[in-house]
Amino acid sequence: AASHAEQGGWDRPFAALAIAPFAAAALGWLAWRRAAAPLRRRVAKAEREAARLRLAASVFDASAEGILLVSPTGQILALNEAFGRMTGYRREELIGRNPRMLQSGRHDVAFYAAMWASLRTEGQWRGQLWDRRRDGSLFAALVTISAVHGADGALSHYVALFSDITEMRRRQDEVERLAFLDPLTGLANRRLLAERLSVAIRDAAATGRCAAVCMVDLDGFKAVNDAHGHAAGDAVLVASAQRLQGAVRSRDTVVRTGGDEFVIVLTALVDEAEALEVAQRVRAALTEPVALLSGCVTVGASLGLACYPRDGADVERLLRLSDDAMYRAKGQDRDRDRIVMAPAPP
Numbered sequence: 602a603a604s605h606a607e608q609g610g611w612d613r614p615f616a617a618l619a620i621a622p623f624a625a626a627a628l629g630w631l632a633w634r635r636a637a638a639p640l641r642r643r644v645a646k647a648e649r650e651a652a653r654l655r656l657a658a659s660v661f662d663a664s665a666e667g668i669l670l671v672s673p674t675g676q677i678l679a680l681n682e683a684f685g686r687m688t689g690y691r692r693e694e695l696i697g698r699n700p701r702m703l704q705s706g707r708h709d710v711a712f713y714a715a716m717w718a719s720l721r722t723e724g725q726w727r728g729q730l731w732d733r734r735r736d737g738s739l740f741a742a743l744v745t746i747s748a749v750h751g752a753d754g755a756l757s758h759y760v761a762l763f764s765d766i767t768e769m770r771r772r773q774d775e776v777e778r779l780a781f782l783d784p785l786t787g788l789a790n791r792r793l794l795a796e797r798l799s800v801a802i803r804d805a806a807a808t809g810r811c812a813a814v815c816m817v818d819l820d821g822f823k824a825v826n827d828a829h830g831h832a833a834g835d836a837v838l839v840a841s842a843q844r845l846q847g848a849v850r851s852r853d854t855v856v857r858t859g860g861d862e863f864v865i866v867l868t869a870l871v872d873e874a875e876a877l878e879v880a881q882r883v884r885a886a887l888t889e890p891v892a893l894l895s896g897c898v899t900v901g902a903s904l905g906l907a908c909y910p911r912d913g914a915d916v917e918r919l920l921r922l923s924d925d926a927m928y929r930a931k932g933q934d935r936d937r938d939r940i941v942m943a944p945a946p947p
């Protein structure tokens with residue numbers, strides 16, 4: 602047992618010496634691990650950040666929506682391929698420029714002021730925008746602009762997403778246009794009448810001029826239908842529409858309200874006498890013979906006039922007075938000049 606104890610007395614320092622290098626290495630490794638941990642965390646974070654950026658870049662490039670990054674001072678910082686395709690510009694032609702260069706001229710100052718106000722207060726603006734491509738043509742886009750803030754809360758940049766809706770808008774505009782047109786004659790229909798008349802009254806009020814509404818009804822039209830057929834009647838209506846349009850100025854509006862009835866909104870007249878002159882010109886044009894395949898036909902026309910400001914400033918009132926005047930004209934002898942002015946107010 603003694604020798605064992607002696608042996609043990611020898612062994613322990615020897616064993617300690619033997620494991621010292623391993624212990625030192627282990628301690629060193631632990632120390633290195635502790636020191637390297639923040640570095641490893643930083644590397645892992647950078648890798649995650651790089652992966653996030655790669656993902657963001659792939660979304661940026663692959664997006665079918667045009668994307669524009671703009672600095673707080675209004676310089677284009679970046680754009681994706683879709684935005685280049687949408688506008689026809691190359692990247693280098695837009696970087697550093699102000700997006701103002703894309704403006705179409707279709708929106709007024711108030712439109713852009715409202716956009717900036719919304720960006721300042723809400724941090725976002727969403728709306729439809731007409732912009733101009735490199736080749737000068739216009740495109741419509743549904744646009745969302747968002748203000749992006751950095752970790753410090755300061756404005757970093759704006760991101761604008763553009764969806765091209767040009768085709769949709771064209772189809773919409775066409776549907777709207779057709780909704781306001783009479784399909785047979787291509788004239789404006791009744792739906793435009795009140796609006797055009799109120800604009801004419803407003804313009805006349807602003808310029809100190811006169812506006813007039815002229816009600817027109819063909820005479821003897823039914824007889825054309827009866828004698829020559831409905832298609833011949835249609836041809837007379839189309840010819841009448843062209844003659845009406847030819848007898849007035851382009852700023853006036855000719856409306857077909859139905860059947861053989863038309864209304865003309867006359868704008869920016871010097872006085873009531875000028876309205877009467879236009880009515881005489883219109884009647885002369887309408888009563889010219891119309892050539893049909895089956896021969897020539899002639900229709901008459903009765904016209905009633907009411908004028909702003911003399912007869913009133915209200916759309917309904919002027920329409921009613923001109924209608925009354927037209928019916929009085931119809932009651933006159935056929936060979937008389939069937940044009941009647943609304944009676945001047947007492």
Ligand SMILES: Nc1nc2c(ncn2[C@@H]2O[C@H](COP(=O)(O)OP(=O)(O)OP(=O)(O)O)[C@@H](O)[C@H]2O)c(=O)[nH]1
Nearest residue numbers: 818819820821822823824826831832834835860861
């Ligand atoms: N061809 C054709 N006829 C139409 C159209 N719309 C209405 N009409 C016809 O036009 C005629 C209008 O009748 P009226 O107002 O009595 O015609 P009018 O002979 O000029 O009679 P007055 O207006 O009283 O002088 C009717 O026979 C309708 O059927 C249309 O789009 N095409």
